[in-house]
Amino acid sequence: MPMREGGCGAVPSDARAAVRPGYHRLVQLPSPARALLVDAGCVVAFVALGRRSHAEGLDPAGLAATAGPFLLGLGAGWLVARAWRRPDSPIVGTAVWAVTVGVGLAVRWAAGGGVPLSFAIVTGVVLGALLIGWRAAVVVTTRHPRKAQA
Numbered sequence: 103m104p105m106r107e108g109g110c111g112a113v114p115s116d117a118r119a120a121v122r123p124g125y126h127r128l129v130q131l132p133s134p135a136r137a138l139l140v141d142a143g144c145v146v147a148f149v150a151l152g153r154r155s156h157a158e159g160l161d162p163a164g165l166a167a168t169a170g171p172f173l174l175g176l177g178a179g180w181l182v183a184r185a186w187r188r189p190d191s192p193i194v195g196t197a198v199w200a201v202t203v204g205v206g207l208a209v210r211w212a213a214g215g216g217v218p219l220s221f222a223i224v225t226g227v228v229l230g231a232l233l234i235g236w237r238a239a240v241v242v243t244t245r246h247p248r249k250a251q252a
Contacts, residue, residue, distance in 0.1 A: 137189030138180060141198065144232035145172045148225075171213065172229070175205030195237040199230050 149169040150160055158164060179201030180186070183194050203226050211217045 134186035134189045137185070140236055141176055141180075141233060142173060144236070145169055145176055145202070145229070148172070148228050148232060151228075152224075171209035171215075172202060172206035172225075174209055175202040175207075178202075178205045190237050190240045192234055192237045192241060195234040199233040202233065203229055 146165065146169055149165055149172065153160060153164060153168060158168075176198065179198035182201050183197035185194050185198055188194050203222075207217050207222055207225065
């Protein structure tokens with residue numbers, strides 16, 4: 103069994119798995135399809151929260167109409183960033199976020215929807231927190247512990 107030096111001496115490298123069965127399966131990096139679904143869920147959650155906060159309702163047609171430009175932007179972001187190569191990377195997430203917001207706002211404007219500055223700012227901040235945030239959480243929770251310096 104591989105051993106790793108820890109603060110209290112040698113510790114089996116799979117000690118976490120022994121304590122919590124299935125640990126390695128829980129923290130495995132996301133597949134591209136899973137990551138794309140998480141991103142789409144983030145966009146839909148953003149839209150649903152926005153519609154609810156403005157008392158616009160959560161009917162499927164309204165959600166689809168509002169989310170459509172940003173889901174189109176998300177698809178473009180995935181293509182531009184080639185996100186399928188490293189779907190969990192915060193750097194990739196930053197590119198996906200920038201394209202999602204830019205394309206989403208442009209399509210919304212071109213379709214005759216309003217794009218007030220406050221909406222653009224909130225869109226950028228919230229989608230940034232969601233699309234980059236989950237990737238940062240994956241990196242933090244799957245980081246390998248550093249070896250103790252002797």
